[in-house]
Amino acid sequence: MGKIELIATSTFGLEEMVKIEVRNLGYEQMTVENGKVTFTCDTYAIPRANLWLRTADRVLLKMGEFKATSFEQLFERTKALPWEEWIPENGKFPVNGKSIKSQLFSVSDCQAIVKKAIVERLKEHYDTEWFEEDGEEFPIEVALLKDVATLTIDTSGQGLHKRGYREKANEAPLKETLAAAMVMISRWREDRVLIDPMCGSGTIAIEAAMLGKNIAPGLERKFVSQGWERIPEKAWKDARVEALKAIRQDEDIKIFASDMDEKAVEIAKENACNAGVEDCITFAVGDMATIRSNEKYGYIICNPPYGERLGEKKEVQQLYARMGKVFKKLDTWSTYIITSDEDFEKLYGKRASKKRKLYNGRIKVDYYQFFGPKPPKEMLGEYRKKDI
Structure with missing residues (x-):
């Protein structure tokens, strides 16, 4: 052809x-x-x-x-x-x-x-x-x-962010494509612990788990071009077989996702089950301040509230200040936070190692990246996760 x-x-x-x-x-x-x-x-x-x-x-x-x-x-x-x-x-x-x-x-x-x-x-x-x-x-x-x-x-039909696993979502959910990008930009690896302490409907955790297991994001959905005569049926069959064979079933992935909203956590659990990654993620209801880990090196990736609505800004700014204090306890971890607040670094109490301009829907945001120290060389290749 x-x-x-x-x-x-x-x-x-x-x-x-x-x-x-x-x-x-x-x-x-x-x-x-x-x-x-x-x-x-x-x-x-x-x-x-x-x-x-x-x-x-x-x-x-x-x-x-x-x-x-x-x-x-x-x-x-x-x-x-x-x-x-x-x-x-x-x-x-x-x-x-x-x-x-x-x-x-x-x-x-x-x-x-x-x-x-x-x-x-x-x-x-x-x-x-x-x-x-x-x-x-x-x-x-x-x-x-x-x-x-x-x-x-x-050739897609519905946007590619429509993976098919998110039948339910909480208010203003993070787009799946942006969540996947956040994980990819962080360079998180499947042999490291990942925590999302404000998980909402679980999108970041689920996208990370799919990435870790190498699950093709469009594997469980249909596309408008599937019935086109110009594209052989064999092409679709071969592509899906290739994707199925590429899944890493034996990966021991440890992701922890929590939220104060009990209903949101239940939705996140259902979504993870739909995505086939429920075995990779531990969900819990709890405040951000309760996060802890026995691991010395790991990742925090989260999408906190932005305070875009009238009257929410002060509350959200207080949350950012708390985040800075709580995450400081995991000082050897790498932390990645997305928000539209241009004063975030000042409120958080730390200057980002790097930041990247993005868009969450129509909202202009910055992706703040706080790099932790690299693990010692002797740990690389031998790193395995413990319970968090």
Whole structure:
């Protein structure tokens, strides 16, 4: 099969993580831009990328990219693309759009022009005047940025953060893709203890456990492109078999997750069970101040409240000050905390070793990283976790 281009989209700040993941899948030809990583591959990469990418939002098939400053240009250049290579005669192809800093600023008009152009192209190819659009879905997007139009077909369907394990969630849950990125950025390893003392619905702990066991995040869900004729059924089967064989069943992972909210902990337990990692995580109801460990070296990764609502800020700032005192007891541990409060370091009482700008939904946040000392060399490779 010929080469194609895929675009793995991401939230701002996670492009580098997506790049690493794409490279780990074996795809080297890529370009990284704000919010996306474009890479050259074959058709078999569509199942593999959808199954494996932990930090990407979607996997889009790039059909074409061109300058368009008039509706005529948009129509003709869209019509010139080989849509029939992907969309069958009965295919359903809704068109969505967005326009930023472009002369063609009317999104609804751009969507209508692209739809009409694709219809005209398919009419000529299939020699028909009418399309039922009652078959498989091919969600199309026209994205205009500074007068450059990018035409894609979404291969994912629901966003890749929809792993399938989180049937329930507490209020304002952390997105799975961001939780996975937090763990990956920390460079936590499965032979080290990890604690999340404000676990909510358990997303950080679950994503860490899935990473530790090398469970493909999309293994238990479906994708819109699964029924596309262009992608052989064997490609999906092979990708899932590959993912199943890659799971590390014998890993002895120790993750501790707690929260003051008893209901949240129960939800977290159910989610962990759905994800198949309940054996890796010990859940408990309790205050952050009660955390302890017999391990000298470990990781704390957490997503505390931000105090975005009116009247919560003072309470949350007091929480940050308490966190600084409590976590200080584990002074040889590495600690990673995400929050939107720009005064966090001052409240926490310690300057971060490093911080990274990210987005939690639409909220601009910083990921504060406090590096602990490295274990002695003689411990590396022999490190095993004890009860916490």
